[in-house]
Amino acid sequence: MTTNITEDSVLVALSEVIDPELNKDLVSAGMIKDVTVDGNNVAFTLEFTSGGCPLKKELEDASRGAVAAIEYVEEIEINVTARSQEHSHEGGGCGSGGGHSHGGNDRSHGLPVKAPIEGIKHTIAVASGKGGVGKSTVSVNLALSLVRSGATVGLLDIDIYGPSIPMMMGISEDLEITEEKKLVPLEKDGLKLMSVGFMIDDETPLIWRGPMVMKLIEQFLRGVNWGELDYLVIDMPPGTGDAQLTLVQNIPLSGAVIVTTPQDVALIDARRAIQMFSQVEVPVLGIVENMSTFCCPHCNKTTDIFSSGGGKTTADRYEVELLGKLPLDLKIREGGDAGRPIATTEPDSKEARAFMDIAQKVAGKIGSMTAG
Ligand SMILES: Nc1ncnc2c1ncn2[C@@H]1O[C@H](COP(=O)(O)OP(=O)(O)OP(=O)(O)O)[C@@H](O)[C@H]1O
Ligand SMILES: [Mg+2]
Structure with missing residues (x-):
């Protein structure tokens, strides 16, 4: 009996097997290559960095067991290989060297990785260590400010567990697919938009497993009819865990903007985010200190609700450059919730001008990097 065993289901099963030395699953560690499924038979390569790994047999057995547990699988062929020493980053370790790719074609997810995206000149990740500090708010208003300064811009929301772009941009429509099987981005206020939020309703719980996440993101990067873009702004999910590391090391990024609030707890996470990007050699374009100061609309008294100055100290x-400080402001929050971003609705306000200033610094940084 033949069923639909897929490469994805094999990768999902193998992502349950942990290499205790690397403390990573075999898929994230880049140790699984060349997965093929032929009817009910599965074959794949299990690659170690050194031939003499004491865990070799144990990991081979564990991965065989994991794949055998997939319903209907009959034969399993595992090709166990050792990467040559000159290619090993960790010289003699059992794993893959942490799966870090610094360009080229790391096909650990079965995906072309890090290759530039056709038609897109620059990709900018907007990230933070801590959640809720304003990444999506900054992404939207940064992207809109870049549009206002004359650039062609796309905004990609890869926060697949908590997509905010549909709400913040006030748009959610069914996606169309071209004859070449590419997703057509939605368009609003001169921005091309893509989000997993356009594919599901608000009630649907999202359960994406590691390898599926990378496939989906690859689809968003290369399977979307972006056309020619000067900038693709990418709204990242919060955090600096393994999942985020996998994202930043696999997406071809020109640079990253780190968003933080000024209080210590957020700054510690911002530092982690900076370190994460430097670990994978993505330039940090600068820091945005968000929710900096609150100006009371009644008495005009200013209060540093989340402290102040932390962004500058960290920068x-x-x-790295402190790209700007954004006030804690009711209009910014209301605009976000109502799908009416301040950069579009009140472009001459001082808040919108602060976003424009940040956008110009980001564009300037990228320009000088490209020139250099
Ligand atoms: N400067 C600001 N002034 C007032 N409200 C703000 C400001 N920045 C963000 N907010 C509000 O704070 C909330 C969180 O912001 P946002 O969703 O942009 O954060 P996030 O970092 O993307 O969150 P997550 O980590 O969940 O993705 C939103 O309701 C947003 O409107
Ligand atoms: Mg967000």
Whole structure:
């Protein structure tokens, strides 16, 4: 009896097997290659960095067991290989060297990785260590400010567990697919938009497993009819865990903007985010200090609700630029919730001008990097 065993289901099963030395699953560690499914028979390569790994047999057995547990699987062929020493990053470890790719074609997910995206000049990740600090707000208003300054811009929401772009841009329509099987981005206020939020309703719980996440993101990057873009702004999910590391090391990024609020707890996470990007050699374009100061609309008194100055201290310490400080402001929050971003609705307000200033600094940084 033949059933639909897929490469994805094999990768999902193998992502349950942990290499105790790397403390990573075999798929994230880049140790699984060349998965093929032929009817009910599965074959794949299990690649170690060194031939003499004591865990080799144990991991081979564990991966065989994981795949055998997939319903209807009959034969399993595992090709166990060792990467040559000159290609090993960790010289003699059992794993893959952490799966870090610095360009080229790492096909650990069965995907072309890090290759530039056709038609897109620059990709900018908007990230933070801590959740809820304003990444999506900054992404939307940064992207709209870049549009206002004359650029062609796309905005991609890869926060697949908590997509905010449909709400913040006030748009959610069914996606169309071209004859070439590419998704057509939605368009609003001159921005091309893509989000997993356009594919599901608000009630649907999302359960994406590691390898499926990378496939979906690859689809969003290369399977979307973006056309020619000067910038693709990417709204990242919060955090600096393994999932985020996999994303940033697999997406071809020109640079990252780190968003933080000024209080210590957020700054510690911002530092982690800076370190994560430097670990995978993605330039940090700078820091945005969000929710900096609150100006009371009644008495005009200013209050540093989340403290102040932390963005500057962190920027100085890591030798990155403080791109700007955004006030804690009712209009910014209301605009986000109502799908009416302030950069579009009140472009001359001081808040919108702060976003424009950040956008110009980001464009300038990228321009100078490209020129250099
Ligand atoms: N400067 C600001 N002034 C007032 N409200 C703000 C400001 N920045 C963000 N907010 C509000 O704070 C909330 C969280 O912001 P946002 O969704 O942009 O954060 P996030 O970092 O993307 O969150 P998540 O980590 O969940 O993706 C939203 O309701 C947003 O409207
Ligand atoms: Mg967000």
